[in-house]
Amino acid sequence: xxxIIEGYTYDIFISYxxxxxxxxxxxxxxxxxLKRELHATFKEDISIYFDINPQDGLLETYIVEKxxxxxxxxxxxxxxxSQTYCDLKSFAWQQEFCVFNKxxxxxxxxxxxxxxxxxxxxxxLPIKINDLDPEDKTILENELGGxxxxxxxxxxxxxxxxxxxxxxxxxxxxxxxxxxxDQINKVANxxxxxxxxxxxxxxxxxxxxxxxxxxxxxxxxxxxxxxxIIVSTIILFALILLGYFLIPKSSKPKxxxxxxxxxxxxxxxxxxxxxxxxxxxVMEEILNNLQKISDxxxxxxxxxxxxxxxSTKTSLPEIAKKxxxxxxxxxxxxKYGNKFVLRIQLIVxxxxxxxxxxxxxxxIRETSDIISMQSEIAQSIAAELKTIxxxxxxxxxxxxxxxxxxxxxxxxxxxEEFGKYVSLGDKxxxxxAEERYRKALEYDSRFAQAYVGLSWVYLKKNYVKEYFSRNxxxxxxxxxxxxxxYDDHLAEAYLARANYYIVNxxxxxxxxxxxxxxxxxxxxxxAYHQEALDIYYYDTKYADYVKATQxxxxxISLNRGKELPGLLRDLGxxxxxxxxxxxxxxxxYQEAFKLDGDSMAYYENLDVGPDLNKxxxxxxxxxxxxxxxxxxLFEIAWDYMSHGKYEESLEYCxxxxxxxxxxxxxxxxxxxxxxxxxxxxxxYKKEAEHWFEKEKKYCEASIIKGRNYSVTxxxxxxxxxxxxxxxxxxxxxxxNLKVFARAPVCPFQMLFLIKRDLLFESIRNKPEFQQxxxxxxxxxxxxxxRVRKWLEVQGML
Numbered sequence: 001x002x003x004i005i006e007g008y009t010y011d012i013f014i015s016y017x018x019x020x021x022x023x024x025x026x027x028x029x030x031x032x033x034l035k036r037e038l039h040a041t042f043k044e045d046i047s048i049y050f051d052i053n054p055q056d057g058l059l060e061t062y063i064v065e066k067x068x069x070x071x072x073x074x075x076x077x078x079x080x081x082s083q084t085y086c087d088l089k090s091f092a093w094q095q096e097f098c099v100f101n102k103x104x105x106x107x108x109x110x111x112x113x114x115x116x117x118x119x120x121x122x123x124x125l126p127i128k129i130n131d132l133d134p135e136d137k138t139i140l141e142n143e144l145g146g147x148x149x150x151x152x153x154x155x156x157x158x159x160x161x162x163x164x165x166x167x168x169x170x171x172x173x174x175x176x177x178x179x180x181x182d183q184i185n186k187v188a189n190x191x192x193x194x195x196x197x198x199x200x201x202x203x204x205x206x207x208x209x210x211x212x213x214x215x216x217x218x219x220x221x222x223x224x225x226x227x228x229i230i231v232s233t234i235i236l237f238a239l240i241l242l243g244y245f246l247i248p249k250s251s252k253p254k255x256x257x258x259x260x261x262x263x264x265x266x267x268x269x270x271x272x273x274x275x276x277x278x279x280x281x282v283m284e285e286i287l288n289n290l291q292k293i294s295d296x297x298x299x300x301x302x303x304x305x306x307x308x309x310x311s312t313k314t315s316l317p318e319i320a321k322k323x324x325x326x327x328x329x330x331x332x333x334x335k336y337g338n339k340f341v342l343r344i345q346l347i348v349x350x351x352x353x354x355x356x357x358x359x360x361x362x363x364i365r366e367t368s369d370i371i372s373m374q375s376e377i378a379q380s381i382a383a384e385l386k387t388i389x390x391x392x393x394x395x396x397x398x399x400x401x402x403x404x405x406x407x408x409x410x411x412x413x414x415x416e417e418f419g420k421y422v423s424l425g426d427k428x429x430x431x432x433a434e435e436r437y438r439k440a441l442e443y444d445s446r447f448a449q450a451y452v453g454l455s456w457v458y459l460k461k462n463y464v465k466e467y468f469s470r471n472x473x474x475x476x477x478x479x480x481x482x483x484x485x486y487d488d489h490l491a492e493a494y495l496a497r498a499n500y501y502i503v504n505x506x507x508x509x510x511x512x513x514x515x516x517x518x519x520x521x522x523x524x525x526x527a528y529h530q531e532a533l534d535i536y537y538y539d540t541k542y543a544d545y546v547k548a549t550q551x552x553x554x555x556i557s558l559n560r561g562k563e564l565p566g567l568l569r570d571l572g573x574x575x576x577x578x579x580x581x582x583x584x585x586x587x588x589y590q591e592a593f594k595l596d597g598d599s600m601a602y603y604e605n606l607d608v609g610p611d612l613n614k615x616x617x618x619x620x621x622x623x624x625x626x627x628x629x630x631x632x633l634f635e636i637a638w639d640y641m642s643h644g645k646y647e648e649s650l651e652y653c654x655x656x657x658x659x660x661x662x663x664x665x666x667x668x669x670x671x672x673x674x675x676x677x678x679x680x681x682x683x684y685k686k687e688a689e690h691w692f693e694k695e696k697k698y699c700e701a702s703i704i705k706g707r708n709y710s711v712t713x714x715x716x717x718x719x720x721x722x723x724x725x726x727x728x729x730x731x732x733x734x735x736n737l738k739v740f741a742r743a744p745v746c747p748f749q750m751l752f753l754i755k756r757d758l759l760f761e762s763i764r765n766k767p768e769f770q771q772x773x774x775x776x777x778x779x780x781x782x783x784x785x786r787v788r789k790w791l792e793v794q795g796m797l
Contacts (some may be wrong), residue, residue: 004044004140005198007108009073014050015096016080017087020129026163026242027080028052030127030153030184033166037188046191049074072100073778076194078187081128082163086136100124101143115197119388125190126150129163131515134547147522148293151186151388152178172665177488232684244659257348258326259385260298263287265309266342267332275335281412282342282374283331289378289397291523292491295388299523300325303423303561321351323560329381332372338364342373346381356384367408371400396489396520407443418453421460423562433457448487455479455496465501468701476500491521495530505706507542525558529567537575540714540743545579545783546790565592565601573605576746580784581791600625612643627683630659631667634675641678642758650682666771669698670715673723677759692723699723718750722759733760734768741772746779 003011014031021027023271031050077100079085079092087093094680104123114120128150132140140148154165156175190510266283268276284302291299300323308319314330328349333342343568345357358380360373375398382389389397402408414436420429437453444450455476466472477500483493498513513682514535515525532551536544552571559567572588593602603622608614623632637652653675660668668675676691699720701707721736754760755773763769791797 003047003075004195005075007073008075009070010049011046011074011195012076012078013074013096013100014048014080015074015100016093017082017084017090017092019084020080020082020163024165026129026165029166030080033180033184034187037184039192041188041192042195046195067104068095069099072092072096072103074100075123075198076191077101077104077124079124081126081130081132081140081148083130083136083161084195086132088139088521097124098143109201113194113201115193116200117193118383118386120386121190121194121388122149125187125194127187128152129154131156131161134199134550138550145390149294149388151183151190152176153180153183154178175516176420219302221371228243257326259296259327259387260300261290261296261327261329261381261385262300262305262319262323262325263290263302263303263329264319265330267310268331268334269332270334270336277413277416278340278409279331279333279342280416282333282370284415285371285374286331286344286377288521289375290381291521293378293382293387293389293393293394294522295349296382296523298325298557301523301525301559301561304559306561316347316352317350322556325349327385331591333360338363344377346384351720356380361639364405367403367405368400370408372398374529396731399487399489400489401449402440402444402447404444404447407447407450410440410443411447411453414440414450414453418456428557430457430460434461436790438738446486448490448493449481451479451483451486452490452492452496454494455483459496459499467707468705472705472707473500473503489520491517491524491527494520495524495527498527498530500581502530503707507535507539511542523558525555526556528552528555529570533570533574537578540745543743543745543783545575545745545787548575549579549787549790562596565596565598568595569601569605578749579787580748580780581787584796612639612645616640630656630740633659634667634671637678638674641681646678646681649678653678669694670719672698673719673726673759676723677726695719695723714743720752722757725760725763728762730763730766730768734772737769737772745778745783746776747783748780751780 003009005011014027016027027050031048035281037046038048055434066089077097079097085092101111101124109123112122122144124144126140126148128148129152131154137148154176155162155164155168157173162674164174164176164178164180164183168174168180241589263283266279266487268279285297286539287302290296304323308314320326321326326349328347330347331342331344333340340360340362342360342362343357344360348351348355358377362373363370378397379394381387397621402411414433417429417433417436420426421433434454434457438449439458440447440450441454458475458479459473462475463473476496480493480497480500482509483490484497487493494513494517498510498517501507501510501513511531514527514531517524521527528551532548532555535542536548536551539751549571552567552575556564556567556571568588569592572585572592576582576585576588589602590607592598598617600622601617603625608618619632619636619639623629623636633652633656637649637656639652640646640649641651672691673695676688676695679685679691680688699716702716702757703720717736717739721733721740724730724733724736754776760769788797
């Protein structure tokens, strides 16, 4: 059977890994059901190429057969994307997916076509049957040249990630809330839209003729044709040159520009500043709606643009250049009583060309008056930029979080206060935020976003207080779960839940929560940042500096605000330094310093070498710059101890202990053994035993309860080993060092420390200790080399 479009062999080509069909014939079942659905959808018969026994596992040097190349001459390519599909050496990937992606770009119609709705879609229609590992998703998106958009056939429940079956025993238990029959219908409808668009293209522009598909011998006008071709080529070349030199680059069609966008703070035209929170809330919700649309390449965070609030000195082209975006959204308005006026415009950043704008003059009778307007604005901007909005995204954008105006108003006020706490550290603002979130829930007990707000307040207020409690941060989980019971597409709730699992060392669950947060908000910089550090950098079991770098770079691309210097320091000072690339790390330090001029942060990370005087001078300078950070007194004490200056070390150690009278903060507890060592070296054995015992209890409790201190570079095991080494209990020291050394990655800073740590002086030359050092060096070198290769591929070295 041939295609219904002339010049093509098949309408649909099904590409898959044989592995995904061996267990239960899932792919065969899918194809059979799709055929039946297409039969009920089309008047004509739709042809499908499906090889029941495809070649698999072949090397990438295998040459695709001519017969397969002919079969790939199809309208739509459907890859069955699984946990095994993105294998760069597999036949399905190399000789089907990549080959079709190349061929279709050279096709008469092209790979991406415009539907009758005006949206643009691809002739590659992925069917996803598993949640993918991040690296596999990256491979797919790199080949596609954009965000992966697929129709999902995934059954999810606790610990389950498998293909959705046609007849599930309990389909309502599927966390994805999808039904097989509906998904099959979506595939058929997508196929129909694509084929109808191509038919329409043929009617308007002429079909691919048989002569084009199968060229015949030239006719008698061969010479005339050759002359025309030469003349046409010369004219075309001249027009290209003319266009290049005369047409300004700013007139590049907007659909060809990267769809990167920033929403500037809305200007309050009201005489009363008390309504600013309302406009801020409207602005933030429009921004949130835009961030939910995955077809945008980047939608910058609110903090990225807050620096331009009320600014009249910086031009829009300057702002666009600094933020690295192509489009700017501006807004202004005023609120008086229950009425408000809002003016919105979409502008091309580099030339200030206004491409869309609208005024809204409305009376607020219910929250839907505000929500519908915010949704309409986001969708209008997306439509103007020819951005695809999936039905799921449209549904999420149009959700009404609460029907109660008073509840919505209190929530917006709470958000404003929480923002003050985050940016200024104002604890009173945190209290006010909690009060307003609770007020919102008094008026609407089903207001999901208000529950999320409370969960974040609880986390900030009670983390240290509950650190060793039995129900550590349970309220964060409870509040997040309540929020998700009312709105299971709330990215902020998934991020809050991820934080609960992180602090309780349940990393697998945390990763799933991060993935859900990014699924519902693909521009969520906080999620990228936290996953980079808390999972792929700090968590020794999952440490992966390539992933950490990728996620951190994504966070940096989405946040150009006041957090940017900190993000740069995290990438440079943590990931690059520990991966063994100090020069790159220092470059990021310098860039951060240029942005914020934070001399404290700059000097904190300044390497002055082994010179004692310079080290002491630097530590004293840092303490003088901010005496509230009295931990620098301990750093001075340890600098002296490292160079055998015992009396001077004890002097500053005592000053530190006096400042921290309670001795219960995490800095003191994690260094209690070093305080004890200073006392021991000065002959104060009793005081030393007190501090050693304090460290042991802190380490053991952290390990038993699975707190961060036991997870982060397995610090609790390391410090416990140090205590036992000083006390002469060598076997216990080796036992804990082996636990520390189980981590798959050894960061440079830990390797540097353990080689020189004074507390291991008694066992430094022992074979057991030297073997641990050898193992750690091998792990460090392996990760360093892996990161180096990745950086080279990315052109970053």
